[in-house]
Amino acid sequence: MYSHTLLKPDGxxxxxxxxxxxxSNLQATSPSNEPVQANPHLRWHPLRxxxxxxASHRQGRTFMPPPEYNPLAPTKDPQFPTExxxxxxxxxxxxxRFPSMAVxxxxxPVSIVETMPxxxxxxxxxxxxxxxxxxSSLKLDHLDLLLQVxxxxxxxxxxxxxxxxVLPFENKGVEVGVTLHHPHGQIYAYPFxxxxxxxxxxxxRQFYQQQGRSLLEDLIQKEIADNKRILYRDEEAIAFVPxxxxxxxxxxxxxxxxxxxxxxxxxxxxxxxxxxxxxVTLKYxxxxxxxxxxxxxxxxxxxxxxxxxxxxxxxxxxxxxxxxERLKYLAGxxxxxxxxxxxxxxxxxxxxxxxxxxxxETPVPL
Amino acid sequence: MYSHTLLKPDGxxxxxxxxxxxxSNLQATSPSNEPVQANPHLRWHPLRxxxxxxASHRQGRTFMPPPEYNPLAPTKDPQFPTExxxxxxxxxxxxxRFPSMAVxxxxxPVSIVETMPxxxxxxxxxxxxxxxxxxSSLKLDHLDLLLQVxxxxxxxxxxxxxxxxVLPFENKGVEVGVTLHHPHGQIYAYPFxxxxxxxxxxxxRQFYQQQGRSLLEDLIQKEIADNKRILYRDEEAIAFVPxxxxxxxxxxxxxxxxxxxxxxxxxxxxxxxxxxxxxVTLKYxxxxxxxxxxxxxxxxxxxxxxxxxxxxxxxxxxxxxxxxERLKYLAGxxxxxxxxxxxxxxxxxxxxxxxxxxxxETPVPL
Numbered sequence: 001m002y003s004h005t006l007l008k009p010d011g012x013x014x015x016x017x018x019x020x021x022x023x024s025n026l027q028a029t030s031p032s033n034e035p036v037q038a039n040p041h042l043r044w045h046p047l048r049x050x051x052x053x054x055a056s057h058r059q060g061r062t063f064m065p066p067p068e069y070n071p072l073a074p075t076k077d078p079q080f081p082t083e084x085x086x087x088x089x090x091x092x093x094x095x096x097r098f099p100s101m102a103v104x105x106x107x108x109p110v111s112i113v114e115t116m117p118x119x120x121x122x123x124x125x126x127x128x129x130x131x132x133x134x135x136s137s138l139k140l141d142h143l144d145l146l147l148q149v150x151x152x153x154x155x156x157x158x159x160x161x162x163x164x165x166v167l168p169f170e171n172k173g174v175e176v177g178v179t180l181h182h183p184h185g186q187i188y189a190y191p192f193x194x195x196x197x198x199x200x201x202x203x204x205r206q207f208y209q210q211q212g213r214s215l216l217e218d219l220i221q222k223e224i225a226d227n228k229r230i231l232y233r234d235e236e237a238i239a240f241v242p243x244x245x246x247x248x249x250x251x252x253x254x255x256x257x258x259x260x261x262x263x264x265x266x267x268x269x270x271x272x273x274x275x276x277x278x279x280v281t282l283k284y285x286x287x288x289x290x291x292x293x294x295x296x297x298x299x300x301x302x303x304x305x306x307x308x309x310x311x312x313x314x315x316x317x318x319x320x321x322x323x324x325e326r327l328k329y330l331a332g333x334x335x336x337x338x339x340x341x342x343x344x345x346x347x348x349x350x351x352x353x354x355x356x357x358x359x360x361e362t363p364v365p366l
Numbered sequence: 367m368y369s370h371t372l373l374k375p376d377g378x379x380x381x382x383x384x385x386x387x388x389x390s391n392l393q394a395t396s397p398s399n400e401p402v403q404a405n406p407h408l409r410w411h412p413l414r415x416x417x418x419x420x421a422s423h424r425q426g427r428t429f430m431p432p433p434e435y436n437p438l439a440p441t442k443d444p445q446f447p448t449e450x451x452x453x454x455x456x457x458x459x460x461x462x463r464f465p466s467m468a469v470x471x472x473x474x475p476v477s478i479v480e481t482m483p484x485x486x487x488x489x490x491x492x493x494x495x496x497x498x499x500x501x502s503s504l505k506l507d508h509l510d511l512l513l514q515v516x517x518x519x520x521x522x523x524x525x526x527x528x529x530x531x532v533l534p535f536e537n538k539g540v541e542v543g544v545t546l547h548h549p550h551g552q553i554y555a556y557p558f559x560x561x562x563x564x565x566x567x568x569x570x571r572q573f574y575q576q577q578g579r580s581l582l583e584d585l586i587q588k589e590i591a592d593n594k595r596i597l598y599r600d601e602e603a604i605a606f607v608p609x610x611x612x613x614x615x616x617x618x619x620x621x622x623x624x625x626x627x628x629x630x631x632x633x634x635x636x637x638x639x640x641x642x643x644x645x646v647t648l649k650y651x652x653x654x655x656x657x658x659x660x661x662x663x664x665x666x667x668x669x670x671x672x673x674x675x676x677x678x679x680x681x682x683x684x685x686x687x688x689x690x691e692r693l694k695y696l697a698g699x700x701x702x703x704x705x706x707x708x709x710x711x712x713x714x715x716x717x718x719x720x721x722x723x724x725x726x727e728t729p730v731p732l
Binding site for chain 1: 410414416418420464542554560561562566568582609611665695699704707709712714
């Protein structure tokens with residue numbers, strides 16, 4: 001993996017990644033040259049015992065780009081610079097222009113609840129220069145590179161002593177509120193371990209202390225023995241609809257053996273995960289022959305400087321559909337009580353996805 | 367409050383509630399006479415440490431009602447019975463025909479994770495016979511009755527030793543997936559205290575043990591002193607945008623003094639809550655002069671037979687909009703990490719709602 005870090009005219013960082021050497025003369029661009037002055041803060045929610053982030057951003061000069069303007073594509077017309085420069089690279093990562101967290105934030109407002117600066121980071125990860133691609137259409141070595149990029153970002157962001165947890169995710173599709181269709185994800189880096197990973201790590205820690213091994217490894221072995229919900233499996237990696245799926249088409253991807261961070265994966269494990277990632281996203285897109293929306297999140301170990309032998313890196317996909325025509329709305333029992341309720345069994349949804357035949361060479365529905 | 371319980375032809379229960387005596391000759395109806403045979407089960411999610419509910423329902427004979435058929439209105443044409451009989455009553459509660467939980471459920475499937483019967487209950491609460499009403503348009507004594515109905519259902523459902531927690535809620539608007547617009551809510555009764563109330567009760571319990579009073583009472587006193595986000599206040603009840611709002615237009619309604627259950631409220635407290643409820647929903651509908659969607663949930667004490675001096679009954683409203691034209695989609699940081707991020711401050715959103723003048727006599731936008 002090659003990488004090259006540049007500074008945008010507004011002070012934000014841009015890192016280009018490639019399978020091949022990157023030219024040294026690339027210039028970072030930005031839709032706006034006004035310095036980004038984000039100062040988000042956190043407030044303590046006493047009843048839920050969690051932090052909530054607030055960031056009010058003032059938009060500067062009105063920017064009126066032509067209709068075909070794509071801020072995530074390489075800049076074509078220097079009059080309308082995008083977030084990315086022209087040139088040869090595969091993946092690009094840059095600071096979000098309107099971040100919910102920033103390591104430079106300071107002086108949070110005084111309030112009736114505890115407050116603190118939202119000293120985290122919000123990055124955008126552009127998966128490819130091709131605006132019509134998707135994880136399902138990218139080549140395996142490109143996906144392999146993306147796994148390395150997530151590893152590099154975890155190392156860089158997590159290396160800041162303020163950052164305790166790094167979460168790469170992708171929101172995909174208008175159904176989950178995405179308006180920019182150029183293939184991209186985001187990385188949120190938190191100054192604490194957020195509630196959901198914290199709860200999962202606590203469950204894993206308890207199991208590890210009692211059994212001396214990974215809770216997810218244990219579940220994966222049971223999924224393999226049960227053999228009802230598996231979508232992909234090789235020696236190193238697996239993808240399956242979990243027995244306890246909360247979303248009808250929920251899928252998890254994981255290395256079969258516990259690994260804490262992307263950067264701890266062996267080359268063989270990465271290749272397995274890349275094949276699993278391509279298989280799952282191809283099955284999703286093939287299910288109804290149209291792009292399949294989802295939220296994909298990767299849960300690894302915290303970057304809090306502690307050892308986390310209990311942590312087991314894996315992805316969870318949360319698709320918003322329950323049938324081809326019906327969305328699963330999160331409502332009373334999910335959002336207010338925290339108990340998910342489904343009217344289809346994970347085994348039935350797994351069978352639907354198992355029935356989608358996948359060919360790595362077939363073009364992907366656009 | 368008057369009430370009258372009937373049995374539907376398919377075995378489900380119906381209870382009618384009214385401010386006035388109810389005729390004894392009403393007959394319970396049902397869109398279908400086939401017995402309801404729900405057998406939902408729960409599976410343990412080992413990574414999140416929570417239960418997930420599964421219910422597969424087979425639909426019986428196809429039911430082809432006329433287009434104007436409204437299953438939640440009183441039956442007009444006996445050929446097409448609805449869920450409710452003709453006659454005089456204000457509020458009706460009946461068992462959901464496709465429940466996610468049922469006290470009669472048994473024999474859960476054997477699985478690679480722990481399972482158990484989903485021994486809870488799912489009820490539908492029809493707020494009024496008027497299909498065009500809403501909480502904002504109902505009279506104060508009708509809202510007072512509704513608060514008593516929620517109390518009666520908590521007592522009846524919570525009286526079953528299998529039930530540990532009773533959650534009344536309303537999903538309102540197509541934006542949160544509601545297809546039936548007749549004003550109604552639901553009640554979910556759980557065989558355990560679900561994760562969100564469990565976490566909030568744990569926070570309240572810790573505070574109560576240290577300080578000897580209600581955590582929410584403490585926050586309410588601070589909100590009153592701060593005086594920035596209050597929407598309604600009288601001697602007994604308050605409504606405010608909480609300082610730690612997770613949704614842009616989030617509002618809480620509570621009695622100022624801690625009360626565990628609806629049925630523990632004094633008449634004056636109920637009247638205050640009814641006025642708060644009407645004020646908040648009128649402000650919501652008045653904000654953009656159109657019906658305002660939301661999820662409203664009421665959190666009280668568990669019904670687990672223990673004393674819960676820490677519990678403080680209150681409602682939380684989660685509206686899906688962040689501006690009049692933009693939805694707040696729950697995505698990576700909210701759903702995968704559990705940290706909510708907002709680009710507006712609760713103080714700003716409170717000012718918008720404070721500016722909506724409310725007159726209890728003005729007709730409500732339809």
